[in-house]
Amino acid sequence: MQTLNIIGAGHLGKTLGRLWHQTGLFRIQSIHNRTLRSGQAAREFIGAGRACDTLQSMAEADYWLITCHDSEISALAERLSKRPDNREGTVFFHCSGALSSEVLDKLRPASIASAHPVHSFADPLRSLSSLPGSSVALEGDGPATHALGDAFSAIGCKIITIEARHKSLYHAGSVIACNYLTTLVDLSLRSFAAAGIERSSALKLLEPIVLQTAQNNMTLGPEKSLTGPIARGDLETVTAQVENLVSVDPQLACCYRHLGLACVALARRGPLSEESASRLIELLSEPSR
Structure with a gap:
């Protein structure tokens, strides 16, 4: 041996x-x-x-x-x-x-x-x-x-x-999917806390939707798994969320906007219209107020 x-x-x-x-x-x-x-x-x-x-x-x-x-x-x-x-x-x-x-x-x-x-x-x-x-x-x-x-x-x-020359890019992909997912859950918990929902209840609330979303992405791919206000082009909902996040936690608002811009790019590969995409990009690109 x-x-x-x-x-x-x-x-x-x-x-x-x-x-x-x-x-x-x-x-x-x-x-x-x-x-x-x-x-x-x-x-x-x-x-x-x-x-x-x-x-x-x-x-x-x-x-x-x-x-x-x-x-x-x-x-x-x-x-x-x-x-x-x-x-x-x-x-x-x-x-x-x-x-x-x-x-x-x-x-x-x-x-x-x-x-x-x-x-x-x-x-x-x-x-x-x-x-x-x-x-x-x-x-x-x-x-x-x-x-x-x-x-x-x-x-x-x-x-x-x-290949050795691609190791850093490979690892970045792993970090985004794993470490950043954990960070996203923490950001989500912070938003729930601001809404008065305690951590244990928020985790129970999140578990089924997070696990289902992960499974959808592995089975269907990101393009077919994306849901929510940005995928629908719901400008009013996104505007309200940005404004409320800015008022309680500017860092949360900043993360929401940056991730939202990436979300718009993904949604454009689906049914999101160019008009809605442009309006969302304008909103999400604004600095914190």
Whole structure:
């Protein structure tokens, strides 16, 4: 069985480590986190491995999974390049969505790759059952991406390949759909709060429509899923909403207008008339009053 070391075993690293341990694909060997206590907690979650307090004390391994912060990866690669077991045949890979495998260049002649699971790892226990079926974007050296494709497929993930030069644009798409969706829910809750609706009630109100909207978009596409006042060209409703948002929360009004302009562009690909689109653009482009 091939061996795996994990550096920075947070939510993502712990999830992958446990799934690969449970499938018997890798023997989890050494785990190194910022603190030994954190590494020991990761080891307990994974159910295998040994927590190490330094890079130097980590054992040799066939694969090295790097899941630390993006800003730390380059310096970490420099430190790892000094290890005597950094040789051809070893695979180093990180899971950053924004950075390409090139940030690991210092680790050659080992094989390098990046593997980004398109998944929210907010809760590792939930991710153990929800990660299968998610896609993983791979790029890097051929031998590494081939082997990692097999490793992720073994835990039920789908594989897509991308070019290193497109990594940032790819990740921006993921951020908009995932992180910005979460931010939109928070903005929605702020608007409901201004209307006197408490958070728990607002979340219950939102759950069915948000989930249904997400399903509609995945099934029908955005053009056929868009509903609401902008899609209908309802200028009076949009005007009233902008004015009320400005009076209670200018930031909400600003977000509403900017998103509204993107919404108009989407609605134009449907039945929205050019006259209505022009009037909406004029309204949404106005500064806060």
